Amino acid sequence: MCMKTGYDQMAAKLSVNLNAVALLRNRRDLPWPSVTHLGRVALQAGAHGLTVHPRPDERHTRRSDLPELRALIDDEFPSAEFNIEGYPDEAFLRLVEANQPDQVTLVPDDPAQPTSDHGWDFEAQFDLLAPVVKRLKQGGFRVSLFANPDVAGMDAAKATGADRVELYTGPYGGCEIDSENAARELELLGKAAEAARAQGLDVNAGHDLTVANLPALARRIPDLVEVSIGHGLTADALEFGMSETVRRFLRACGW
Ligand SMILES: CC(=O)[C@@H](O)[C@H](O)COP(=O)(O)O
Numbered sequence: 001m002c003m004k005t006g007y008d009q010m011a012a013k014l015s016v017n018l019n020a021v022a023l024l025r026n027r028r029d030l031p032w033p034s035v036t037h038l039g040r041v042a043l044q045a046g047a048h049g050l051t052v053h054p055r056p057d058e059r060h061t062r063r064s065d066l067p068e069l070r071a072l073i074d075d076e077f078p079s080a081e082f083n084i085e086g087y088p089d090e091a092f093l094r095l096v097e098a099n100q101p102d103q104v105t106l107v108p109d110d111p112a113q114p115t116s117d118h119g120w121d122f123e124a125q126f127d128l129l130a131p132v133v134k135r136l137k138q139g140g141f142r143v144s145l146f147a148n149p150d151v152a153g154m155d156a157a158k159a160t161g162a163d164r165v166e167l168y169t170g171p172y173g174g175c176e177i178d179s180e181n182a183a184r185e186l187e188l189l190g191k192a193a194e195a196a197r198a199q200g201l202d203v204n205a206g207h208d209l210t211v212a213n214l215p216a217l218a219r220r221i222p223d224l225v226e227v228s229i230g231h232g233l234t235a236d237a238l239e240f241g242m243s244e245t246v247r248r249f250l251r252a253c254g255w
């Protein structure tokens with residue numbers, strides 16, 4: 001990681017989640033907006049990676065998007081990272097193995113859920129997670145586990161063999177900026193990050209992050225390694241264009 005430009009700390013890498021672009025494309029049986037091309041524009045503008053969360057019903061990114069995105073990174077942006085998120089059933093694990101991401105983020109999603117809204121219960125779901133993490137690590141993938149902003153369970157998260165946790169920032173993202181609620185959620189995230197770091201886990205974060213709420217998160221978690229952002233970033237891209245939006249988000253991360 002490079003030094004931040006505006007702070008005395010390191011900056012989190014920005015991975016652009018393309019699910020919202022895919023959702024827009026999927027309104028028609030047409031190939032635009034192109035998920036792969038908007039991924040290219042985001043990487044050209046300086047994003048550090050691309051994230052997809054292909055769900056079983058393919059309402060967002062489709063299985064067929066993944067080889068194209070893998071090839072985009074391999075051919076044009078070899079230092080960028082590809083992050084695939086999802087619930088670790090056999091179909092998902094095979095999809096991951098076929099598309100060789102740099103990072104796999106395991107999320108406890110039910111297929112019927114509109115979006116991700118909680119992290120793993122690491123103790124209760126340890127027996128599910130540990131063998132999956134082992135298989136993914138043997139495949140050479142970095143593994144991150146979606147986590148509630150909760151101090152409890154970080155030891156169990158570490159015991160699964162995972163490399164990182166990704167803190168679920170939805171409740172923080174839903175708060176009015178500078179409100180007491182935002183301060184309380186931020187503190188929960190900060191404490192959870194400290195607990196994860198104490199176990200030797202690196203910390204990612206994501207869900208409902210915006211240009212407005214990112215700077216305080218980056219200050220509270222100075223060693224945050226990566227943020228993955230889709231909905232808010234895509235909304236801004238409609239207003240400012242993808243390139244300018246990525247630059248705005250990079251600045252909000254502290255680059
Ligand atoms: C794991 C997580 O927080 C997700 O935010 C997610 O990948 C968002 O995906 P959707 O945009 O498809 O809801």
Ligand SMILES: NCC(=O)COP(=O)(O)O
Nearest residue numbers: 206207208228229230231
């Ligand atoms: N991994 C979290 C993520 O990708 C965030 O997505 P979004 O809430 O910003 O759409």
